[in-house]
Amino acid sequence: MNYARFITAASAARNPSPIRTMTDILSRGPKSMISLAGGLPNPNMFPFKTAVITVENGKTIQFGEEMMKRALQYSPSAGIPELLSWLKQLQIKLHNPPTIHYPPSQGQMDLCVTSGSQQGLCKVFEMIINPGDNVLLDEPAYSGTLQSLHPLGCNIINVASDESGIVPDSLRDILSRWKP
Structure with a gap:
């Protein structure tokens, strides 16, 4: 189903900012690439290097240096790709939405964090x-x-x-x- 008729004129007129589009493209590039296009800060300058979170049952979740660099850096506007993928798989497992395999033009299920x-x-x-x-x-x-x-x-x-x-x-x- 084409949902365009339900969208407000203001929403239909929205386009992604060129910088955010560039961030998305750069996120798929090789890790060795250093780009100045999106104004991404040098992750080695972030003040937090690691983190350990203890949950109520005493279990700990550890974030190493690479994970912290990723967490503190700009990400694509839609969200961190691995998180989006995990959330989509969760939706499939719990709800099995019938539109998951539709093409995007036909109303494919998607999500927004x-x-x-x-x-x-x-x-x-x-x-x-x-x-x-x-x-x-x-x-x-x-x-x-x-x-x-x-x-x-x-x-x-x-x-x-x-x-x-x-x-x-x-x-x-x-x-x-x-x-x-």
């Missing part, structure tokens, strides 16, 4: 909601959702909910008066 759920919500809303769009939202709603929606200039239509979720009669009433 964010710093948290709030950032993820904001990104999705900004991609698909235009000013004046109607958004059905259960009431009460998560305050973070409201904070993300208000700047977009959309019309929030509250749908009553109870301990079981959205109240079907409330949704039916709203949709019966719907004038798209």
